[in-house]
Structure formats: C-alpha cells, structure tokens
Amino acid sequence: MHAQRRVTSKDVAERAGVSRTTVSFVLNNVPGVRISEGTRQKVLHAARELNYYPNAAARSLASRKTRRIGLVLCQSPERIFVDAFLPGVLRGIGDMAQAQEFGVLLQSVENVAQPDAYTHLVGEKQIDGIILSGPRSDDGQLLALRKEGFPVVLLGQLEGSGVPFVDVDSVGGARLAVEHLIEHGHERIGLITNAPPQYTASAQRERGYRQALEEHGLTYDRGLVCCGDFNEESGWRAMSELLEVVPPPTAVFAASDLVAFGAMEAAKARGLKIPHDLALVGFDDVPLARYVDPPLTTIRLPAYELGAGAGRMLLGLIKGEEVKDTQLFLETELVVRDSCGIHEGATLERSV
Amino acid sequence: MHAQRRVTSKDVAERAGVSRTTVSFVLNNVPGVRISEGTRQKVLHAARELNYYPNAAARSLASRKTRRIGLVLCQSPERIFVDAFLPGVLRGIGDMAQAQEFGVLLQSVENVAQPDAYTHLVGEKQIDGIILSGPRSDDGQLLALRKEGFPVVLLGQLEGSGVPFVDVDSVGGARLAVEHLIEHGHERIGLITNAPPQYTASAQRERGYRQALEEHGLTYDRGLVCCGDFNEESGWRAMSELLEVVPPPTAVFAASDLVAFGAMEAAKARGLKIPHDLALVGFDDVPLARYVDPPLTTIRLPAYELGAGAGRMLLGLIKGEEVKDTQLFLETELVVRDSCGIHEGATLERSV
DNA sequence: CCGCGTTACTAACACGTGTTAAAACCATGC
DNA sequence: GCATGGTTTTAACACGTGTTAGTAACGCGG
Numbered sequence: 001m002h003a004q005r006r007v008t009s010k011d012v013a014e015r016a017g018v019s020r021t022t023v024s025f026v027l028n029n030v031p032g033v034r035i036s037e038g039t040r041q042k043v044l045h046a047a048r049e050l051n052y053y054p055n056a057a058a059r060s061l062a063s064r065k066t067r068r069i070g071l072v073l074c075q076s077p078e079r080i081f082v083d084a085f086l087p088g089v090l091r092g093i094g095d096m097a098q099a100q101e102f103g104v105l106l107q108s109v110e111n112v113a114q115p116d117a118y119t120h121l122v123g124e125k126q127i128d129g130i131i132l133s134g135p136r137s138d139d140g141q142l143l144a145l146r147k148e149g150f151p152v153v154l155l156g157q158l159e160g161s162g163v164p165f166v167d168v169d170s171v172g173g174a175r176l177a178v179e180h181l182i183e184h185g186h187e188r189i190g191l192i193t194n195a196p197p198q199y200t201a202s203a204q205r206e207r208g209y210r211q212a213l214e215e216h217g218l219t220y221d222r223g224l225v226c227c228g229d230f231n232e233e234s235g236w237r238a239m240s241e242l243l244e245v246v247p248p249p250t251a252v253f254a255a256s257d258l259v260a261f262g263a264m265e266a267a268k269a270r271g272l273k274i275p276h277d278l279a280l281v282g283f284d285d286v287p288l289a290r291y292v293d294p295p296l297t298t299i300r301l302p303a304y305e306l307g308a309g310a311g312r313m314l315l316g317l318i319k320g321e322e323v324k325d326t327q328l329f330l331e332t333e334l335v336v337r338d339s340c341g342i343h344e345g346a347t348l349e350r351s352v
Numbered sequence: 353m354h355a356q357r358r359v360t361s362k363d364v365a366e367r368a369g370v371s372r373t374t375v376s377f378v379l380n381n382v383p384g385v386r387i388s389e390g391t392r393q394k395v396l397h398a399a400r401e402l403n404y405y406p407n408a409a410a411r412s413l414a415s416r417k418t419r420r421i422g423l424v425l426c427q428s429p430e431r432i433f434v435d436a437f438l439p440g441v442l443r444g445i446g447d448m449a450q451a452q453e454f455g456v457l458l459q460s461v462e463n464v465a466q467p468d469a470y471t472h473l474v475g476e477k478q479i480d481g482i483i484l485s486g487p488r489s490d491d492g493q494l495l496a497l498r499k500e501g502f503p504v505v506l507l508g509q510l511e512g513s514g515v516p517f518v519d520v521d522s523v524g525g526a527r528l529a530v531e532h533l534i535e536h537g538h539e540r541i542g543l544i545t546n547a548p549p550q551y552t553a554s555a556q557r558e559r560g561y562r563q564a565l566e567e568h569g570l571t572y573d574r575g576l577v578c579c580g581d582f583n584e585e586s587g588w589r590a591m592s593e594l595l596e597v598v599p600p601p602t603a604v605f606a607a608s609d610l611v612a613f614g615a616m617e618a619a620k621a622r623g624l625k626i627p628h629d630l631a632l633v634g635f636d637d638v639p640l641a642r643y644v645d646p647p648l649t650t651i652r653l654p655a656y657e658l659g660a661g662a663g664r665m666l667l668g669l670i671k672g673e674e675v676k677d678t679q680l681f682l683e684t685e686l687v688v689r690d691s692c693g694i695h696e697g698a699t700l701e702r703s704v
Numbered sequence: 705c706c707g708c709g710t711t712a713c714t715a716a717c718a719c720g721t722g723t724t725a726a727a728a729c730c731a732t733g734c
Numbered sequence: 735g736c737a738t739g740g741t742t743t744t745a746a747c748a749c750g751t752g753t754t755a756g757t758a759a760c761g762c763g764g
Contacts (some may be wrong), residue, residue: 008720019744024722034741053475057412058720061749066409068457083439084639090438094460103478104458105420108446123405126455261643287436288640291613360750371714376752386711410750413719 007050016046023047027054060125068103069093069314070127072118074134075110078195078230081258082134084286085303089155092307093131100315102128116141122150129318131155131310135163151317153310157327159200164317164326166309170201173299173332174208174255175215177281180297180334181251182216184342186279189213190224190249192238192263194256194283197227205255205283224249228259235262243270251279251340257286257298264292264339275341285335295337302330359402368398375399379406412477420455421445421666422479424470426486427462430547430582433610434486436638437655441507444659445483452667454480468493474502481670483507483662487515503669505662509679511552516669516678518661522553525651525684526560526607529633532649532686533603534568536694538631541565542576542601544590544615546608546635549579557607557635576601580611587614595622603631603692609638609650616644616691627693637687647689654682 009027013020018039025033026043046052060066071093076082097104105127109117119141121127129151135142135158146152146163154165181189191209195202206225213220223245226238235254239262242249254260260282264274272278274294282289282298289296309328316323336342361379365372370391377385378395398404412418423445428434449456457479461469471493473479481503487494487510498504498515506517533541543561547554558577565572575597578590587606591614594601606612612634616626624630626646634641634650641648661680668675688694 006720010720018742020721021723021745022743025743028722030723036742039742051475053472053477055413055720056476056478057409057418058749059476059722060409061407061413061751062720062722064722064749071458086442087435087438090458091460094458095462098459103473106423106442106446106456106458107450108443110447120405121455123403124408124411125405126408288643291640292643293645358750362750372751373714373753374712377713380752382753385713388712391712407750410719411752413721414750414752416719416752 006055007052009052009054011050012043012046012052015050016042018043064125066125066128067101068105068127069097069311069318070105070107070118070121070130072121072130072132073106073108074132074136075108076134081230081256081284081286084284085301085306088303089133089307092304092309093311094307096308096311096315102315119145129153129314131314137161151314153314153317155306155310157200164313164323166306166313166328166330168201168301168306169329169331170204171208171211172329173283173301174205174253175212176208176332176334177253177283177299178209178212179216180336180340181253181279181281182212182218184279184340186251187218188221188224188247188249188251189218190226190242190245190252192226192228192235192242192252192254192259194228194254194259195230202255209253209255228254228256230256230258232258232262232265235259235264236266237262239263239266240270243267243272249278251281253281253283255283257282257284257289257296260296260298260339261292264296275339279341280339282339289335290337294339297337297340297342298335300333300335302332305330358407359404361404361406363402364395364398364404367402368394370395416477418477418480419453420457420479421449421663421670422457422459422470422473422482424473424482424484425458425460426484426488427460428486433582433608433636433638436636437653437658440655441485441659441662444656444661445663446659448660448663448667454667471497481505481666483666489513503666505666505669507658507662509552516665516675518658518665518680518682520553520653520658521681521683522556523560523563524681525635525653526557526605527564528560528684528686529605529635529651530561530564531568532688532692533605533631533633534564534570536631536692538603539570540573540576540599540601540603541570542578542594542597542604544578544580544587544594544604544606544611546580546606546611547582554607561605561607580606580608582608582610584610584614584617587611587616588618589614591615591618592622595619595624601630603633605633605635607635609634609636609641609648612648612650612691613644616648627691631693632691634691641687642689644691646691649689649692649694650687652685652687654684657682 009020009023013023023043026035026040094104107118107121122145131153133155135154135156137158152163154163157165157167178189193202193206197203210220226241228234228238242252252263254263260280264280267274267278274280282296285298285300289298309330313323361372361375365375375395378387378392446456459470459473474497483505485507487506487508489510504515506515509517509519530541545554545558549555562572578593580586580590606615612632616632619626619630626632634648637650637652641650661682665675
C-alpha cells in the first residue's frame with residue numbers, strides 16, 4: 001500500500017556485499033580507518049542506487065549529536081524593528097548551518113513570564129547549541145545553560161554576563177552618522193535617542209554621538225539631547241522639544257529610523273523643509289527608509305552578517321574549536337540619501 | 353567534570369519504584385491503559401524531582417514520529433514582498449506547532465536549480481510533514497512526496513496539482529478594493545496588475561477587478577489595464593501610460609503596494625494631487641503603506657492567519673485526521689487610509 | 705480449592721545507527 | 735611452513751525510548 005519499507009544501512013551493506021559497519025565507515029569518512037577504493041565505490045554506488053538516507057533519529061541517538069541548532073526569538077518591545085531584519089538574519093544563520101549540514105530549529109518565546117519555553121529543546125536533546133535573540137538579563141535559564149557548558153550565542157549583548165555574542169557596533173554607527181553631519185558643516189547637532197538610556201543599544205548610540213562631537217572639538221550640549229521611545233510618536237514629541245531650543249539645531253541625528261519618521265513629520269508640520277532647513281539622519285535602514293519624503297539618510301545594519309556571524313560562532317563552539325573572538329561587533333554602513341542635505345536639489349532617488 | 357550523566361526514564365522508574373514501561377505509560381498518557389492514581393503521582397513526582405526530559409532522538413526512533421514539521425522557503429522573485437510577511441507567517445506556524453508540542457525546522461532553498469534541497473529532510477526522517485512556501489510548478493520532488501503520502505501543505509497554490517494549500521483570497525481582495533472605489537462614485541477605474549498575467553496571483557487579482565466592475569454594471573475597458581512587474585519602477589511606467597488615456601481614469605487600483613508606490617510617484621510627478629485628482633488603492637498592506645504620503649488605502653493580507661492555517665492543516669494531516677477543507681482561501685481586509693479620497697481633508701493618520 | 709475475568713504491572717524486543725575490540729585476510733621475510 | 739605486521743572487515747554492544755505479549759495480584763462465583 002503505502003511507504004515501501006525504509007531503506008536502512010543494512011540494505012546498503014547487503015547490496016554492496018559488505019558489512020553494515022563498513023557502510024558506516026565509508027559514508028561517514030571515519031578518520032583513521034582505511035578503506036580500499038574498491039569497497040568504497042561499491043558502497044557509495046549501492047547507497048545511491050537504493051536512494052539511502054541515514055535515519056536522523058538513530059544517528060542522533062548513537063552519536064549523541066543532533067546536527068541541529070536552535071534559534072530562539074524572544075519577544076522584544078522593538079518588535080517592529082526586529083521584524084524588519086528577521087529575514088536577513090534568518091538567511092545568514094540558514095546559510096551557515098546549511099554549509100555544515102546543520103538544521104535550524106525555530107522557537108519563539110511569546111511570554112517573558114514563561115522563560116523556560118526553550119529549555120525543553122536542550123533537555124530533550126533536540127539541538128546541539130542555541131542562538132538567542134533578544135536576551136533578557138533576568139533570564140536564569142540562560143546562565144544555567146551556559147554554566148553546564150552548553151553552547152550559546154546571543155544576538156545582541158548581555159553586558160557583564162560573559163556569554164558569547166554577536167552585535168552591531170552601535171557606537172561606531174552613531175559616530176558615522178554624526179561625523180557625516182559634522183563634515184558637511186553642521187555644528188549644532190541634536191540627538192534623539194532610540195529608547196530610554198537603560199537600554200544598552202540606546203546608551204551606545206549616545207556614546208557614539210558624544211565621541212563624534214568631542215573628536216571634532218564640538219561641545220556636548222545636554223539641551224540638544226532628547227529621549228525617544230521606539231516609536232514614531234516619541235520621535236514627534238522629541239523633535240517638537242528640540243525645535244523649541246534657541247538657537248535650534250541645524251541637524252538632528254535620530255538613533256532609530258522609526259523615531260526619525262516621527263521627527264520628520266513634526267518638523268514638516270512646523271513648516272520646516274528637510275533637508276533645507278534641517279538635516280536629519282536616522283539609524284537602522286529599515287526597508288521603508290528609502291521611501292519616505294525625503295528619503296532618509298541612515299545607518300544600515302548588517303542583518304545577514306549578524307545571522308551568519310552568530311551561526312558561524314555557534315557552530316565553532318559546537319565543534320569544540322577554540323573560538324577566540326567570542327564577542328563580535330559588526331560594522332555598520334552609512335547610506336546617504338536626501339534627508340541629510342548632501343544631495344540638495346537632486347530628484348527622488350530611485351535606485352536600490 | 354561536565355555533564356552529570358543524563359537522566360533517563362530508567363532513573364525515574366527506579367526512583368518511583370516501578371518499571372520503566374510504567375513510566376512511559378504515565379508520561380505519555382497511553383490510552384487504554386489504566387494506571388492507579390497512586391503510581392501515577394509517584395511517577396510524575398519522581399520525574400519532576402529528577403528534572404527528567406525524554407530524549408527526542410530515542411523517542412523518534414522508537415515511535416517513528418519526530419514531532420517536528422519542516423518549513424521550506426523557496427526563493428521567489430517577490431522576495432521583498434515575502435520578507436514583509438515572513439515574521440507574521442512564522443508566528444502563525446510557530447503558535448500552532450507549539451500548541452501541539454511540535455518543533456519547526458527551517459530550510460531555505462536558495463537555488464531553484466537544486467530543488468532537492470529539502471528532500472533530505474524527509475529522507476532522513478527529520479520531520480513528519482512539510483510546509484512549502486512559494487512552490488514552483490516544475491518541482492518534481494514535491495509531486496513525488498505527495499504521491500508517497502507524505503503530508504504536504506503549500507503556502508500559495510499550485511493550480512491543478514491537487515496539493516493541499518492555504519492561500520489568500522486574491523479575487524475577493526481585489527473585488528473589495530474596486531468595490532470601495534465604485535461605492536464612492538468612481539466609474540473610470542484603472543488597473544495596474546502586480547505582475548505579468550502568467551502568475552496566478554496576478555490573474556486572480558485581475559479577475560476580482562473584473563467581477564467588481566461587472567457586478568456594478570460598469571464595462572471592462574482593456575485600455576484601462578496595465579501590467580506591473582513586482583517593483584515600483586513598473587508601477588511608475590504603468591501609471592504614466594494610464595495617464596495618457598483620454599479621458600484618464602479617476603481612480604486606479606494597483607494590485608501590489610510596491611507597484612502602487614511607483615504609481616503614486618508618477619502621478620505626483622505629473623502634478624496630480626492624490627487623492628484629490630486621482631484616487632489610489634493598493635494591495636498587500638506592506639508595513640510602509642501607512643507611511644507614504646498620502647497614506648495608502650490598501651488590502652491587508654492575513655499573514656499570521658496564513659501561517660496558522662497552514663500549520664493547523666498540516667498538523668491535521670499528520671495526525672491522520674480527515675481534513676475536509678484541504679484548499680483554504682483566507683479573507684482579506686480593506687484598510688482605509690487617505691489615498692482613496694474617503695478621508696479628504698483629514699490629517700495624517702497616526703494610529704496603528 | 706479452582707477457574708475466570710479484570711486490573712496493574714513487567715520482561716523482552718524493536719527502532720537504525722555509531723563504535724570498539726577482535727578476527728580474517730594478505731603479503732613479506734626468515 | 736610459519737611467525738609478523740599491517741590492512742580490511744566483522745560481530746557485538748550501546749544509545750533511550752515505545753510497545754506487545756505475558757504474568758502476578760485480586761476479587762468472585764462455583
């Protein structure tokens with residue numbers, strides 16, 4: 001009727017006229033065991049003829065390795081932001097895994113109150129290692145895992161925890177943005193942060209802003225700094241405040257594109273022309289940054305590279321290699337569009 | 353040193369003073385086997401005390417079930433489009449899987465030339481069923497899988513193949529958009545398709561456009577139909593053509609938001625005010641649709657529900673339930689913003 | 705006391721592979 | 735002919751669970 005009986009390594013062995021063990025040796029290229037070229041070919045041929053696939057469960061059971069990694073997505077307040085980068089990150093992780101013939105098991109943790117939602121993956125030995133996106137500092141499970149030596153890599157850092165991670169170089173990115181404005185003559189540059197300062201990323205972006213100012217001999221003015229809170233609404237409010245300052249800034253760095261969108265609308269609502277009356281630079285390069293009016297100059301995050309980096313690092317840890325750079329910061333990239341005023345008078349950018 | 357020896361069901365059995373089989377009976381709630389409440393509690397207690405997790409590989413091997421489903425993402429030309437919905441779809445699938453204690457194994461197929469990139473998942477028995485996003489009609493592997501009775505569900509349909517699928521009701525969605533325009537007085541309504549007509553989704557959206565016209569006694573005018581090609585550039589070109597027609601349309605339905613963005617720019621470039629001089633409705637509700645100027649009225653696709661529907665259907669097939677609705681079309685939703693002219697004079701919509 | 709049905713449990717095998725320790729084979733030199 | 739050493743191959747066990755067939759305990763009517 002259905003399913004012709006599964007092909008096992010025993011069938012391959014019989015077909016090739018050898019023992020099952022020999023088949024295993026050949027197919028796994030076991031080091032230290034020399035197999036004559038003749039038998040090797042016989043085995044490979046038989047396996048191909050029978051369309052043999054080794055059973056993953058049996059293999060895992062015997063070898064104690066699953067050839068799978070877990071990707072855990074923790075719900076974060078910046079969901080919209082995370083969503084925009086998820087496809088790129090997934091591709092990065094997927095490519096690395098595929099290259100080493102690993103699978104990727106996805107798990108999303110809805111509820112922060114139930115943080116053991118991914119522990120079962122480890123307990124059941126579903127995976128050999130785990131990539132955790134959006135880690136919470138109050139995640140006890142995480143530290144427990146690490147203590148027992150289970151391979152873990154974070155996407156985004158958890159300061160002081162010592163857990164290996166891959167993250168964006170936010171400081172450098174912010175500096176890139178602000179230096180760009182400075183180089184084009186601006187001296188009064190406002191900052192709208194992406195979030196309250198207790199968020200690591202927020203503090204780092206502010207640090208970059210500060211560094212850029214100081215390195216170019218400009219003074220850091222607290223009055224030119226306002227706090228964003230992830231969404232555009234907060235950007236609107238912050239920009240409104242900044243425009244009350246006298247004299248007002250000639251340029252603003254908004255440390256998040258979403259916040260920048262709100263800020264842009266607020267400036268427009270007051271009759272200001274961007275970039276003519278006010279230059280604006282964002283951060284993240286979310287997909288719609290190039291569509292707003294004017295197209296937003298911003299800092300691109302290396303989504304694919306984040307995923308690929310985390311995947312590569314985790315696979316290294318799993319294989320027991322001595323991974324040296326266990327804390328990886330990836331470089332960002334300045335994407336120049338119109339909102340910064342460099343292209344004054346140019347028409348709508350239509351390229352990718 | 354490391355890893356205190358794994359806790360097995362044998363340990364639980366000894367601790368509870370029963371046999372290993374009894375443990376299995378209790379933990380799996382095997383139907384038809386009656387266990388006294390006393391032993392049941394003893395077993396559960398022991399398992400909890402020892403922090404016991406059954407080994408997934410062993411369980412798979414013995415039961416011939418993996419409790420995992422595969423999600424295969426095929427590269428499609430509409431990548432930008434797919435990316436925007438991926439997070440929602442993932443959440444939908446993930447939720448359904450999690451509810452039944454299934455895992456989700458992700459696999460992306462980069463290269464169309466290598467379509468067997470996901471066959472190994474089945475051959476190795478990594479998964480019990482598969483969800484295929486962006487199926488190609490020339491995918492021989494797919495039909496082979498189906499023929500041998502392996503549970504498959506498509507995201508997006510493959511006409512005439514008979515493979516179970518979940519898809520958007522594109523016809524209904526397009527009708528919704530066009531009816532909205534008709535109800536507000538428009539009689540010359542142009543269509544810009546999302547893609548060349550050989551694409552199923554494109555043909556369906558045109559059909560919906562046609563149905564809406566006919567049901568309201570308007571005649572279908574070939575001259576008011578132009579072909580888009582996924583991107584905004586094609587939308588720009590198509591809109592330029594439509595505006596040459598005399599008399600020009602008073603409203604345009606662009607069967608894709610991206611195409612609509614290009615069309616919107618083209619209209620603006622000719623000095624037309626949207627929605628005053630020309631009403632515009634899009635399709636997809638990509639995240640940035642609410643940010644363009646004016647915010648785009650469009651048709652929302654139920655991303656989460658697509659994932660949830662596919663997940664539910666696949667899990668049903670796996671459990672051998674008689675799934676009756678094996679071809680599922682999900683309803684869309686009209687999202688009214690400003691580009692259609694209904695809110696004439698209203699201020700920028702700032703709500704979610 | 706015996707036979708019988710029901711309930712609660714157990715012994716033993718199956719699942720398909722990895723891997724170790726030992727055996728078979730083979731050529732070589734004495 | 736035989737010990738030697740190296741190369742291939744094999745038999746046998748381990749991995750941790752699900753599951754069938756079977757047994758002990760128990761109550762009950764005869």
